[in-house]
Amino acid sequence: MSVKVAVRVRPFNTREKDLGAQLCIKMDGQTTIITDPKTGNPRDFSFDYSFWSHDGFTEREDGYLLRADDRYADQQIVYHELGEQVLNNAWEGYNCCLFAYGQTGSGKSYSMVGYGANKGIIPVSSEEIFIRINQNPNPNLMFEVMVSMLEIYNEKVQDLLIPVNQRPQGGLKIRESKVTGVFVENLSKHPVSSYAEIEKLMEKGNTNRSIGSTQMNATSSRAHTIFTIEFKQILINNDTKTGKVSVINLVDLAGSEKAGQTGATGERLKEGCAINKSLVVLGSVIEALAEKSSGKDNKKGIVIPYRDSALTRILQNALGGNSKTVMVCALSPATVNYEETLSTLRYADRAKKIKNHAVVNES
Numbered sequence: 001m002s003v004k005v006a007v008r009v010r011p012f013n014t015r016e017k018d019l020g021a022q023l024c025i026k027m028d029g030q031t032t033i034i035t036d037p038k039t040g041n042p043r044d045f046s047f048d049y050s051f052w053s054h055d056g057f058t059e060r061e062d063g064y065l066l067r068a069d070d071r072y073a074d075q076q077i078v079y080h081e082l083g084e085q086v087l088n089n090a091w092e093g094y095n096c097c098l099f100a101y102g103q104t105g106s107g108k109s110y111s112m113v114g115y116g117a118n119k120g121i122i123p124v125s126s127e128e129i130f131i132r133i134n135q136n137p138n139p140n141l142m143f144e145v146m147v148s149m150l151e152i153y154n155e156k157v158q159d160l161l162i163p164v165n166q167r168p169q170g171g172l173k174i175r176e177s178k179v180t181g182v183f184v185e186n187l188s189k190h191p192v193s194s195y196a197e198i199e200k201l202m203e204k205g206n207t208n209r210s211i212g213s214t215q216m217n218a219t220s221s222r223a224h225t226i227f228t229i230e231f232k233q234i235l236i237n238n239d240t241k242t243g244k245v246s247v248i249n250l251v252d253l254a255g256s257e258k259a260g261q262t263g264a265t266g267e268r269l270k271e272g273c274a275i276n277k278s279l280v281v282l283g284s285v286i287e288a289l290a291e292k293s294s295g296k297d298n299k300k301g302i303v304i305p306y307r308d309s310a311l312t313r314i315l316q317n318a319l320g321g322n323s324k325t326v327m328v329c330a331l332s333p334a335t336v337n338y339e340e341t342l343s344t345l346r347y348a349d350r351a352k353k354i355k356n357h358a359v360v361n362e363s
């Protein structure tokens with residue numbers, strides 16, 4: 001099964017509106033069309049899901065003008081299309097991964113976490129897990145939910161659910177075991193029995209994040225955040241216990257823009273380079289996997305450079321492994337971001353060629 005790719009374009013923000021920003025992108029069904037503002041040349045891409053959330057009108061090829069509210073993809077629609085299948089897969093015992101990619105300010109955190117009442121995929125899915133558990137009619141079926149939350153910052157892995165002063169200086173080590181595969185050593189796992197408990201942990205994790213400010217976006221995170229839910233179902237029949245396990249990784253990646261573009265220098269530039277390292281390796285992994293899936297592999301065998309960055313080591317299973325994976329690419333609608341948006345679309349285009357081999361984790 002291929003990695004599913006979604007694109008989501010955010011509306012103009014107030015500043016862009018005030019500046020009279022122009023659209024460089026439109027969507028027609030599953031087709032995303034981006035137009036070079038200098039040359040007027042359009043380019044077409046096609047993805048599994050396309051979420052348009054722009055004010056105003058969008059023109060279809062036959063000249064028909066769609067009203068934006070015909071197709072406005074709010075948080076509910078995005079959850080319905082993406083979050084629900086993650087839960088369905090988790091219930092069947094598949095590992096799942098959903099990650100958000102895009103430049104700073106394009107809407108990654110809005111999609112994954114959300115703001116205020118506009119809850120994103122992580123809180124809504126967490127809430128839904130317990131709604132489903134509480135509706136379970138089978139008294140012999142038990143559930144176990146555990147969460148963990150980590151950050152990769154300058155290639156260092158840190159646990160976000162422990163106090164900042166208890167962090168090991170060099171960060172947590174990534175280990176590999178023959179039985180369980182790749183894991184982060186000493187990462188705290190928290191058993192939870194309600195959504196309220198998850199919400200509290202998420203709040204705690206968010207306050208423990210490293211936030212850097214750049215000229216581009218004062219609160220932009222320069223780190224990758226991974227929120228993991230381990231979901232176990234245990235069926236007790238007389239004396240025998242059988243079970244299914246699913247690991248759900250929900251990833252909010254750091255901004256994909258080049259360090260130079262944010263006016264970064266010194267420490268900030270160093271951070272930019274480290275972030276780019278994980279993202280560059282992620283790009284190489286995606287490229288190598290796409291090539292492998294295309295059958296160009298021949299006899300040589302393509303080496304997938306998972307081990308070259310912390311991010312790709314941790315996400316190894318999600319990329320080309322045992323996982324049902326969805327990539328959400330967040331897009332800015334404005335012509336000023338044309339180059340970055342085009343590069344995100346190219347990235348997304350490569351990702352959809354990856355084939356995974358998800359299996360049910362039964363015991």
Ligand code: ADP
Pocket residue numbers: 009010011013053102103104105106107108109110111115217220221255330
């Ligand atoms: P990122 O995490 O990619 O840096 P954010 O998710 O923080 O970007 O989004 C930047 C701003 O745009 C936020 O104020 C957010 O509320 C807003 N925004 C992003 N996507 C949407 C959307 N689909 N609908 C409405 N507002 C959005």
Ligand code: MG
Pocket residue numbers: 108109110220221
């Ligand atoms: Mg963000």
